[in-house]
Amino acid sequence: MTTNKTVRLAQRPKGPVKPEDFDIREEDLADPGEGEIRVRNAFVSLDPAMRGWMNEGKSYVPPVGIGDVMRGFAAGQVEASRHPGFKEGDTVTGLLGVQNYAISDGKGVSLADTSLAPLQTWVGGLGMPGLTAYFGLLKVAEAKEGDTVVVSAASGAVGQVVGQIANIIGCRSVGIAGGPEKCDFIKSEFGFDAAVDYKAGNLFGDLKTACPDGIDVDFENVGGDIFDTVLAQMNPFGRIAVCGLISMYNATELPPGPKNLRNVLVMRLRMQGFIVFDFIKHNQEAMTALGGWYKDGKLKFKEDIRDGGVEAFPAVLSELYTGGNFGKLILKL
Amino acid sequence: MTTNKTVRLAQRPKGPVKPEDFDIREEDLADPGEGEIRVRNAFVSLDPAMRGWMNEGKSYVPPVGIGDVMRGFAAGQVEASRHPGFKEGDTVTGLLGVQNYAISDGKGVSLADTSLAPLQTWVGGLGMPGLTAYFGLLKVAEAKEGDTVVVSAASGAVGQVVGQIANIIGCRSVGIAGGPEKCDFIKSEFGFDAAVDYKAGNLFGDLKTACPDGIDVDFENVGGDIFDTVLAQMNPFGRIAVCGLISMYNATELPPGPKNLRNVLVMRLRMQGFIVFDFIKHNQEAMTALGGWYKDGKLKFKEDIRDGGVEAFPAVLSELYTGGNFGKLILKL
Incomplete structure (x- = not known):
């Protein structure tokens, strides 16, 4: 025994x-x-x-x-x-x-x-964070070549993989993070095409600059005002994978939802919540893809x-x- | 000429x-x-x-x-x-x-x-309202037999068709409408399984009674507090077709979104906006189905x-x- x-x-x-x-x-x-x-x-x-x-x-x-x-x-x-x-x-x-x-x-x-x-x-990186990024970006949001992909909490374990997979499949990757250091880091270390510092005080304008053609996919980790601002800049038929809502976790009462929810209708957006366990039967497929990218030096x-x-x-x-x-x-x- | x-x-x-x-x-x-x-x-x-x-x-x-x-x-x-x-x-x-x-x-x-x-x-009924109900319920929300389907503005041109199609495909149909007359009307005239009067002052509890097994599909015409209450009672993997947000149309500034948006994540909901024109290439298919139901006396x-x-x-x-x-x-x- x-x-x-x-x-x-x-x-x-x-x-x-x-x-x-x-x-x-x-x-x-x-x-x-x-x-x-x-x-x-x-x-x-x-x-x-x-x-x-x-x-x-x-x-x-x-x-x-x-x-x-x-x-x-x-x-x-x-x-x-x-x-x-x-x-x-x-x-x-x-x-x-x-x-x-x-x-x-x-x-x-x-x-x-x-x-x-x-x-x-x-x-x-190839465990829960990698699987979460893979499923959220590819199965839930159905990101495809040419899309502009925004991810919040971009320097986090999941966010950094989202940006890299976005690059691998030919998207423009835009990360939202707090402070210039994290923003520099995701660009230099993980190759994000652009980074937006939500603490810099001009989130709407900075995001607009980072996404000149609007946003096709949002990988949402945060919720709250950051999500609301992204929602305002989504393109028609955009997809939102809701992976986390960190901004709400510590709230003692439920905070109001996004004001720009009207855009779900006007822009015909699809917003979908998911967790990594929902896709457990696709784990091996995801691991094969992620492992291959890692070996090829495309994922760090x-x-x-x-x-x-x-x-x-x-x-x-x-x-x-x-x-x-x-x-x-x-x-x- | x-x-x-x-x-x-x-x-x-x-x-x-x-x-x-x-x-x-x-x-x-x-x-x-x-x-x-x-x-x-x-x-x-x-x-x-x-x-x-x-x-x-x-x-x-x-x-x-x-x-x-x-x-x-x-x-x-x-x-x-x-x-x-x-x-x-x-x-x-x-x-x-x-x-x-x-x-x-x-x-x-x-x-x-x-x-x-x-x-x-x-x-x-078989024109824009019928097509809108058909596409929203079947293509966007993917309602299926056994689902509990809630529709707001249920006595309206679209809402009444949503409830009837829900019945045809074997769902429990629950309509939300304003006042006892409209509520009686959708039950007696259109065969809704239950009706909830949002003006009666107990929307949460009345909806709960009408949907004892929770809500699988929401066909959303209204938005605002009604939507928020529905959102709170959605079942895991529920689908929300956003067809209209009447409650917002006359607002002079954007009202806050639903507080229960967190449920999109926790319950892994899918929320999708649509308009009838998005499905124009399926018009003939929908008209064949709707026309057949009408001829058979299943749609009024x-x-x-x-x-x-x-x-x-x-x-x-x-x-x-x-x-x-x-x-x-x-x-x-």
């Missing part, structure tokens, strides 16, 4: 996460049953969405149950397989949890080709990989919400 | 339309050229959208030019054809204008089968047909905006 170390949710956090919200312990792990695999996790992705998963109540995925292993997107190696789709030694990714070992029935587990990218990158990511194993999870996770990380936060298990 | 009587736009109306905004005159009409038809118009549809078409400025269709024949959806008979798709005696509908005769290249002109419905009904319309010919156009049109009509307004030419 294998000894596993797990991070289990001990209680629902109130406000910021604290160490006592988690129960980290060693436990015995049974061998995989028929149709199952055992994965030795090597890296786990730390994502802003994790905080929401710990809350009670109706949301897009069921909350992590008290006493359950904390949900997490991890990558590792198959150590034992009784599943026809996987063999010993395969490297895989999926929602394998914050733990050293996972038993899985293979649902939502994809092969991670380490000849294309190192394993940590499969939970970094800023990753921030931490040591410490599962014990370090609570402390490292906190940094996500206090701005302690720079780049996609990954914990080495 | 044929003598035609036309209604031409003399000036852009300020506020409500007045007789002097139009120039009604007799003029010579040339014979149809190669690839053209001449249609003797019999009925023209009077639609709320007409007021917008007369305004200067960027909108979903170019404004009617000063001196141009007023745009209008009309039905009539082909008197002469040099077009391979039409022959003398065919009954047709299309944007043939407010005039006794139209010369057309056949673009957007569809055959109106008078064995299914009388000609006036092809500009009445409230029509209000006026005499008076083109001269009566300005006066009859005004009634649309002063509530002088009851049912779809049609002018006999």
Whole structure:
């Protein structure tokens, strides 16, 4: 029998996460049953969405149950397989949890080709951020060559990939970010065609300059006034993929929606909310495309990989919400 | 040479339309050229959208030019054809204008089968309202059997058809209308499964009662608080066809958008604006379906047909905006 170390949710956090919200312990792990695999996790992705998963109540995925292993997107190696789709030694990714070992029935587990990218990158840029960018831009917004694509929170883990995929498929990529440093960074590091600093005080005019032919696709991470301004400059038949609405998350009451919603009608826009899990059956397709682009040097990511194993999870996770990380936060298990 | 009587736009109306905004005159009409038809118009549809078409400025269709024949959806008979798709005696509908005769290249002109419905009904319930309801419900919102479909302005020309098509395809049809009379009417006359009176002061609760399994499809004609309340009760992967936003049309400044826009993300909703002209190439398909349902007694319309010919156009049109009509307004030419 294998000894596993797990991070289990001990209680629902109130406000910021604290160490006592988690129960980290060693436990015995049974061998995989028929149709199952055992994965030795090597890296786990730390994502802003994790905080929401710990809350009670109706949301897009069921909350992590008290006493359950904390949900997490991890990558590792198959150590034992009784599943026809996987063999010993395969490297895989999926929602394998914050733990050293996972038993899985293979649902939502994809092969991670380490000849294309190192394993940590499969939970970094090529993990949830890459998949989210891929599905949102290509499946939801249906961006195509020649489109002007705007993405908010453009220096974030998802935003930076959106801009790069936009470039790869022949779009004009325009990122909205806060401050000149982030704006310079997304242009020099990730090749955005233009960057707009929403803190500079002239968002409407600066966006207009960055998008002289209007906006065909908006990859929306922020909501609020930024979204409203983008909405005002959308072209007819434009598409809006709503991936996040950061500006609303901390509101104590629901803020008013965008004034320019009338443009949905006048410009015949399509606005669609999505989450990465909705497209789980296309994961392997997306990973093949993303991995290929990465290998060819067309995709770059800023990753921030931490040591410490599962014990370090609570402390490292906190940094996500206090701005302690720079780049996609990954914990080495 | 044929003598035609036309209604031409003399000036852009300020506020409500007045007789002097139009120039009604007799003029010579040339014979149809190669690839053209001449249609003797019999009925023209009077639609709320007409007021917008007369305004200067960027909108979903170019404004009617000063001196141009007023745009209008009309039905009539082909008197002469040099077009391979039409022959003398065919009954047709299309944007043939407010005039006794139209010369057309056949673009957007569809055959109106008078064995299914009388000609006036092809500009009445089976005209723009029927097409709008058909495209919005089936092509944009992709309503399907078992869905709960909500439509606002449900007693209006479009709304009443939306509810009936919803019933035909096996949906639960819920109409939102103002006052008990309209609510009773849409249930007894058009067979809506439920009606919600937005003036009764308990919209959220009444809608909840009418939609015990939540809302899968919203056919939105109104916007504002009504839309916001519907948005709060949408089911995951719900679809919203934005057909009109009446509540905003008279606003002097843009009103705030819906507070529940966050549900677009959480519930992964798809919201899409459309106008009937976007689907013009599917007109014949829609007319075949609508005409068949009408002939089978599954579709009913409230029509209000006026005499008076083109001269009566300005006066009859005004009634649309002063509530002088009851049912779809049609002018006999």
